[in-house]
Amino acid sequence: MRAWFHQHVQSFRTTWVRLAQSPLSSALNVLVIGVALALPLGAYALLINMQRIAGPLAAAPEMSVFMAADAAPADIAAVATALKAAPAAAKSRFVPRDQALAELKKAEGMGDILASLQSNPLPDAYVIELAGKDPLAAEALGRDLAKLPKVAHVQLDSAFIRRLDALLGLARIAVFVLASLLSVGLVAVTFNTIRLQILTLRDEIEVSKLIGATNAFIRRPFFYLGILQGGLGGVTALAILALAGWLMNVEIARLAATYGSDFHLQSLRWGDAASFLVFAAGLGWTGAYLSVSKHLWQIEPR
Amino acid sequence: MADPKTASPAPAAAQTPAISFSNVSKRYPGGYEALTAVSFDVAPGELVFISGHSGAGKSTLLKLVPAIERASAGTVLVNGQNVSAMKRGAIPYLRRNLGLIFQDQKLLNDRSAFDNVLLPLQLSGSAPAEAARRARAALDKVGLLAREKAIPITLSGGEQQRLCIARAIVNRPGVLLADEPTASLDAEYAAEIMAMFKSFHDVGVTVLIATHDRALIEQHRAQGARVLHLDHGRLAAEGVGA
Numbered sequence: 001m002r003a004w005f006h007q008h009v010q011s012f013r014t015t016w017v018r019l020a021q022s023p024l025s026s027a028l029n030v031l032v033i034g035v036a037l038a039l040p041l042g043a044y045a046l047l048i049n050m051q052r053i054a055g056p057l058a059a060a061p062e063m064s065v066f067m068a069a070d071a072a073p074a075d076i077a078a079v080a081t082a083l084k085a086a087p088a089a090a091k092s093r094f095v096p097r098d099q100a101l102a103e104l105k106k107a108e109g110m111g112d113i114l115a116s117l118q119s120n121p122l123p124d125a126y127v128i129e130l131a132g133k134d135p136l137a138a139e140a141l142g143r144d145l146a147k148l149p150k151v152a153h154v155q156l157d158s159a160f161i162r163r164l165d166a167l168l169g170l171a172r173i174a175v176f177v178l179a180s181l182l183s184v185g186l187v188a189v190t191f192n193t194i195r196l197q198i199l200t201l202r203d204e205i206e207v208s209k210l211i212g213a214t215n216a217f218i219r220r221p222f223f224y225l226g227i228l229q230g231g232l233g234g235v236t237a238l239a240i241l242a243l244a245g246w247l248m249n250v251e252i253a254r255l256a257a258t259y260g261s262d263f264h265l266q267s268l269r270w271g272d273a274a275s276f277l278v279f280a281a282g283l284g285w286t287g288a289y290l291s292v293s294k295h296l297w298q299i300e301p302r
Numbered sequence: 303m304a305d306p307k308t309a310s311p312a313p314a315a316a317q318t319p320a321i322s323f324s325n326v327s328k329r330y331p332g333g334y335e336a337l338t339a340v341s342f343d344v345a346p347g348e349l350v351f352i353s354g355h356s357g358a359g360k361s362t363l364l365k366l367v368p369a370i371e372r373a374s375a376g377t378v379l380v381n382g383q384n385v386s387a388m389k390r391g392a393i394p395y396l397r398r399n400l401g402l403i404f405q406d407q408k409l410l411n412d413r414s415a416f417d418n419v420l421l422p423l424q425l426s427g428s429a430p431a432e433a434a435r436r437a438r439a440a441l442d443k444v445g446l447l448a449r450e451k452a453i454p455i456t457l458s459g460g461e462q463q464r465l466c467i468a469r470a471i472v473n474r475p476g477v478l479l480a481d482e483p484t485a486s487l488d489a490e491y492a493a494e495i496m497a498m499f500k501s502f503h504d505v506g507v508t509v510l511i512a513t514h515d516r517a518l519i520e521q522h523r524a525q526g527a528r529v530l531h532l533d534h535g536r537l538a539a540e541g542v543g544a
Contacts, residue, residue: 203408211425212425
């Protein structure tokens with residue numbers, strides 16, 4: 001147990017010494033891995049922020065029913081009765097045309113335009129919160145409501161939601177493909193780094209084998225190197241992302257302010273960042289493992 | 303593969319031989335036969351010379367003991383363990399009990415003399431303080447303690463050979479194997495190195511030395527050392543002085 005501990009400490013020290021022996025190329029390797037990882041990670045972070053915007057929209061699909069301008073109170077009441085009977089409609093709210101106009105006047109820049117109008121162009125409307133997310137039930141309800149007298153238009157907001165959802169799905173796949181490709185790249189970079197290391201350390205490996213080093217002892221520093229390089233690359237990627245996020249947030253805050261919003265990009269959660277680092281270190285280990293399995297057996301003392 | 307007759311320990315000896323070859327042949331890829339049906343035993347604590355011209359198979363014979371090469375036929379036993387049938391994973395532990403002194407020394411020039419001697423202890427997982435103490439003791443024994451910080455390539459030929467010996471003995475092995483340890487040294491250094499081997503032999507270490515130096519062999523044969531003479535891969539004559 002103690003011997004095992006000393007061997008690991010020794011291996012780890014060896015790894016650091018080897019990294020420090022060629023600081024520039026080690027730093028460049030880490031930077032390459034960091035940049036390669038920052039791309040999919042950045043895309044993932046953007047995606048998460050998109051979902052944050054889209055989330056509340058997708059959570060509560062709404063339907064709007066606009067009455068004809070000449071609808072009588074009886075027609076309006078008929079819609080209300082139909083809505084109470086329909087299980088697909090969870091809640092409904094009647095927005096009279098006067099109230100709609102008043103709300104619109106409050107919106108920035110609209111007051112002047114509306115003031116120039118001679119009469120209220122807005123119809124009476126119902127805003128309906130749907131019970132489920134089933135698009136078929138929503139469409140059926142929409143069809144039924146449209147058949148009622150003096151119903152001018154039924155607007156189902158879920159069409160937009162579905163498009164947004166499909167777009168987000170597409171973006172997710174794009175991020176996944178990008179991440180997969182760059183992961184393979186990271187494994188390849190590590191593979192090559194370790195291969196060069198093994199060639200450089202040929203003498204040491206041969207002598208170590210001659211005087212009784214186990215294969216595990218010889219392999220260990222290379223595994224550590226792969227893990228360290230992947231992990232440091234991951235840290236670099238997180239740093240790049242934090243910097244980029246900080247720079248973008250300055251502009252986004254200005255943009256959001258013009259919409260009266262305090263929206264800003266959120267950085268990754270700690271859990272996400274931690275699992276990302278583990279993943280990056282794991283990729284480094286994979287590259288080291290493949291390289292060591294491929295190259296180490298070729299060095300046998302003669 | 304193992305022949306039951308040869309695998310059993312020698313009946314006459316009370317002790318297991320430190321090294322035992324029975325009918326060992328070594329054929330290299332390409333058909334060159336370096337050793338043919340070699341059989342001999344080395345008792346624990348014995349000092350044995352292997353003589354012969356270059357190309358007679360001395361290096362091959364020494365390489366069979368730590369399983370650097372594997373026998374094509376026959377059995378090699380080290381302390382009763384069958385090396386020729388040993389699993390790859392067990393070989394490192396076999397080598398830790400052997401002190402190897404190579405013809406080309408195999409010192410690492412990217413580190414100090416001290417670190418070269420430390421290496422065998424590091425890979426067996428010794429505690430750092432204890433390892434450093436033992437490495438210094440080994441350097442002291444070969445008279446190189448003052449040069450512990452030197453890079454091996456800056457040492458003289460004799461010093462490099464002594465450093466190689468320090469690395470071989472730092473693990474306190476029971477068996478020392480030396481391939482032409484005095485080949486590139488002048489007579490004075492050679493005598494110094496040989497005296498060192500003699501002192502290890504005196505404290506009970508089994509020592510096996512391959513050399514083509516006739517004068518050296520005759521001198522030690524006179525003092526009672528055993529000489530195995532190899533001629534074109536065959537064991538020609540055994541001269542037992544004692």
